[in-house]
Amino acid sequence: MSRFNSISDVHSFLDSIPMFQKAGTSAANFSLDAIRTFCEALGDPQKQYPSIHVAGTNGKGTTSYLLEKIYSDAGYKAGLFTSPHLLRYNERVRVGQLEITDQQMLEFFRTADDLFKEIKLSYFEISTALAFWFFAEQEVDVAIIETGLGGRLDSTNIITPEVSVITSIGLDHQSVLGDTIEEIAAEKAGIIKESIPVVIGNITGSAKTVIEHEARSKHASLTYAEELDPKWNKGTVTLKKADIEIKTSFKESVNRWNVAISFLVTEVLQDQFPMPEDRLLDAIKNFEGAPGRFEKIHPKYEWYFSGSHNSQALESSLEGIRAIKSISETVLVFSAMKDKLNPEMFKYLRGFKKAYFIEQEGDRAAKLSDLKGNLEVELIGESQKENILNELKTELVIFMGSFYFYPIVKRWTENVS
Numbered sequence: 001m002s003r004f005n006s007i008s009d010v011h012s013f014l015d016s017i018p019m020f021q022k023a024g025t026s027a028a029n030f031s032l033d034a035i036r037t038f039c040e041a042l043g044d045p046q047k048q049y050p051s052i053h054v055a056g057t058n059g060k061g062t063t064s065y066l067l068e069k070i071y072s073d074a075g076y077k078a079g080l081f082t083s084p085h086l087l088r089y090n091e092r093v094r095v096g097q098l099e100i101t102d103q104q105m106l107e108f109f110r111t112a113d114d115l116f117k118e119i120k121l122s123y124f125e126i127s128t129a130l131a132f133w134f135f136a137e138q139e140v141d142v143a144i145i146e147t148g149l150g151g152r153l154d155s156t157n158i159i160t161p162e163v164s165v166i167t168s169i170g171l172d173h174q175s176v177l178g179d180t181i182e183e184i185a186a187e188k189a190g191i192i193k194e195s196i197p198v199v200i201g202n203i204t205g206s207a208k209t210v211i212e213h214e215a216r217s218k219h220a221s222l223t224y225a226e227e228l229d230p231k232w233n234k235g236t237v238t239l240k241k242a243d244i245e246i247k248t249s250f251k252e253s254v255n256r257w258n259v260a261i262s263f264l265v266t267e268v269l270q271d272q273f274p275m276p277e278d279r280l281l282d283a284i285k286n287f288e289g290a291p292g293r294f295e296k297i298h299p300k301y302e303w304y305f306s307g308s309h310n311s312q313a314l315e316s317s318l319e320g321i322r323a324i325k326s327i328s329e330t331v332l333v334f335s336a337m338k339d340k341l342n343p344e345m346f347k348y349l350r351g352f353k354k355a356y357f358i359e360q361e362g363d364r365a366a367k368l369s370d371l372k373g374n375l376e377v378e379l380i381g382e383s384q385k386e387n388i389l390n391e392l393k394t395e396l397v398i399f400m401g402s403f404y405f406y407p408i409v410k411r412w413t414e415n416v417s
Contacts, residue, residue, distance in 0.1 A: 045136035056167030065290040079143035081131035152190020169207035185210035230256035251320040314348035
């Protein structure tokens, strides 16, 4: 008799497992043994379809969503696995650009109930196994699999993809991945497999050297986005070496690299997944962006959400703001995890017309006291939110920080008319 009789039983089970969002590294399992054993018992669903593996400090989410659109629009049945979810757990697993349904999720948890009792999986490992199983059930043509954290010991790393992608390398999650760019690059390069081609984004210096060394040792061919010489002009991306110009809806110039990476992935896989150039260019042109990445969060007001919690992402978000208005004319509403706060982050958060701070729940969440005078902000609580949001209707507002801040912003803004 399964203990999963309804979707609420599934959510109760998931809620009983520590999440990285709230508990940090104690919620993670940095070994592939459990996920590998679990998937073997499921029949190794991850081996039943071709996949694209995407890692990177920044850009991996946008690149994954863009690849999903490109392959879906070209007529392929594409699966997509991403994390974290912003509003609903179902967002993590998609086929044909549609989220997995509650009923389909329930079927997986019923199928795997006995296995859950035998093999203890982390929250992210359960999500990974669900995605692998669902993509096999749906008989996808290709699955785009985004890593959660790092690469080498990420639970997604039991796949052997058709191509591995590393979008960027920056300082993030140092407590897990290492204190230096070289150590972080080595963790991301852990997704490189024997003789499997690799596409990399705007990665230079010692990080590039680490990746090149790993690729050589695995006899994996390397393709560089810089070879396309991507240029940016107010949303128009030019891939100079391919003589291609695409008007996009992107606000941040860093996305020229995500476009170049996606273009190269389709080239690498052209024999296996033929991609007419007009279909490819139309998909990029019509791509509306990944959720939470400089997303216009309100249909009426100039309010945007940008999940930015490291230097690279913050710099990119500021550039997106400047494309609309100066920083000094923009209002910042900010929230973050405690382990992300550092002097480097604070320097990106100064100079705004006004700055507000929101405290999230959980041990990892930063509180006002954690800012320690590094940032002049006004705390917004539930009782003040309505008045303050009404005052901000005429302002350009950037809600910025942790992706875990997104559901709070959505809840606060959806009822503002």
